[in-house]
Amino acid sequence: MTHRLKPSQYAILVAVMLTASVGDTLLTKGMKQVGPVDLHHLSLLWHALFNPFIDVGIILLIGFFACYMTSLSFADLTFVMPATAFGYVVIALLSRFWLHEHLSISRWIGILLITSAVGFVANSPSRTEHPNLDRMDSGVAL
Amino acid sequence: MTAAATIVRTWSCIVFVAALAIAGECLIAAAMRKLGDLDTLRSGTGLRSYLGPVRAVLSSPIFLIGALCMALNFFAMLFTLSVVDLSLAAPAIGSLTYVGNAIAAKLFLHENVDRRRWLATSFLAVGVVLVSR
Numbered sequence: 001m002t003h004r005l006k007p008s009q010y011a012i013l014v015a016v017m018l019t020a021s022v023g024d025t026l027l028t029k030g031m032k033q034v035g036p037v038d039l040h041h042l043s044l045l046w047h048a049l050f051n052p053f054i055d056v057g058i059i060l061l062i063g064f065f066a067c068y069m070t071s072l073s074f075a076d077l078t079f080v081m082p083a084t085a086f087g088y089v090v091i092a093l094l095s096r097f098w099l100h101e102h103l104s105i106s107r108w109i110g111i112l113l114i115t116s117a118v119g120f121v122a123n124s125p126s127r128t129e130h131p132n133l134d135r136m137d138s139g140v141a142l
Numbered sequence: 143m144t145a146a147a148t149i150v151r152t153w154s155c156i157v158f159v160a161a162l163a164i165a166g167e168c169l170i171a172a173a174m175r176k177l178g179d180l181d182t183l184r185s186g187t188g189l190r191s192y193l194g195p196v197r198a199v200l201s202s203p204i205f206l207i208g209a210l211c212m213a214l215n216f217f218a219m220l221f222t223l224s225v226v227d228l229s230l231a232a233p234a235i236g237s238l239t240y241v242g243n244a245i246a247a248k249l250f251l252h253e254n255v256d257r258r259r260w261l262a263t264s265f266l267a268v269g270v271v272l273v274s275r
Binding site: 077111118 | 167168170171174175177178179180199236240243244247248251252253254255256258259261262263265266268269270271272273274275
């Protein structure tokens with residue numbers, strides 16, 4: 001086995017990148033509408049559940065967790081890591097082009113670094129082949 | 143509180159939150175690796191076919207401990223944000239988590255972290271600091 005990913009498995013990794021970042025952005029937008037919540041106004045959290053941005057955000061984050069765990073079932077943690085980190089890039093680009101925030105030079109360099117990290121691992125084997133791993137797969141270790 | 147005590151508190155909070163995240167992600171990765179490809183656990187058609195994988199994941203003790211670590215991580219993060227500035231906590235925790243994950247994946251999950259993945263990890267650590275500042 002060469003541990004190349006199927007197109008559907010790449011799609012799951014792309015979903016990991018998009019759902020976490022878009023979900024977080026929607027939660028931020030929703031909570032800004034709801035207003036600050038503190039210990040004395042916990043009932044605001046109940047009202048937050050009726051905000052459409054919050055609802056879609058929660059659904060996306062549940063989808064993120066499902067996709068993240070599915071990806072860990074066929075790929076190494078160190079292979080999936082750049083995909084989760086790419087969420088930072090998506091958030092930065094969303095804030096630049098949707099929320100029209102200013103991105104400093106250092107943020108652009110950060111975006112470049114994370115993107116190249118994704119490039120480094122994207123074409124490499126997604127799963128370690130190791131005799132110890134086969135033992136672990138059978139449930140001896142851990 | 144003296145300056146030294148503040149620095150110790152700040153960094154012990156940051157390291158503690160990152161350690162919980164690393165423990166949680168590694169335990170969840172170990173649990174999912176043990177379960178293997180989730181498609182093989184599906185049976186039947188439509189949405190019902192996902193019941194098998196969901197049941198398998200939720201009944202894995204390693205997954206449950208990992209999820210507990212993630213939940214504790216969430217509350218530890220809330221506490222940390224009440225005593226440490228977000229502009230320091232977010233990049234520090236993010237980049238520590240990525241480096242720690244790579245080390246833990248090599249030590250405990252025996253993943254083959256080759257030069258390419260170390261390079262990717264260091265780029266991620268620096269990149270996350272730059273983006274979230």
